[in-house]
Amino acid sequence: MIRKNGGFTLIELIVVIVILGILAAVALPRYTALQTNARIAKLNGALGSVRGAAAIAHGVCLATSTPTACTSAAFSLGMEGVNVTLINQYPTADAAGIILAAGLTITPAEGFGTTGGGGAAGDTITIQVLGNTPANCSFTYQAPTAAGNAPVYGAPVVTGC
DSSP states (O other), rough: OOOOOOOHHHHHHHHHHHHHOOOOOOOOHHHHHHHHHHHHHHHHHHHHHHHHHHHHHHHHHHSSSSSGGGTTTEEEEEETTEEEEETTTTEESSSSIIIIIHHHSSSSTTTEEEEEOOOTTTTTEEEEEOOOGGSEEEEEEESSSSTOOOOOEEOOOTOOH
């Protein structure tokens, strides 16, 4: 009489469960590292966008017929169909200045937040990538303190990404 086995033995099931456990232990840390790396890349992308937008705004200001007008506190420069406020020939450190010029959308859905900022010379805005610890996944932009000065960009803080 021929007998058919219809299933797995207990040892085979335990071996499969152990292998799945090992794979999960190896894959989980790599997955969390990918999230951290993605937030760091997003932060660096935003910093590049801010630097580029400030340089473009400064170049457009210098190319106008009256570049000294860009130093006034209430100067508004048209960029890509929006009016960006400038101080000392660079965007102000607020939503109407550098955030608008860089094209950043500051919402939790987009993963960005800000603290500080203002429209005066020397004001500083902190741009954060939301995730683990936003205050420790950020960089700063400080509007120029005087005409002829460039804005100051804080080094990215990535200890909490």
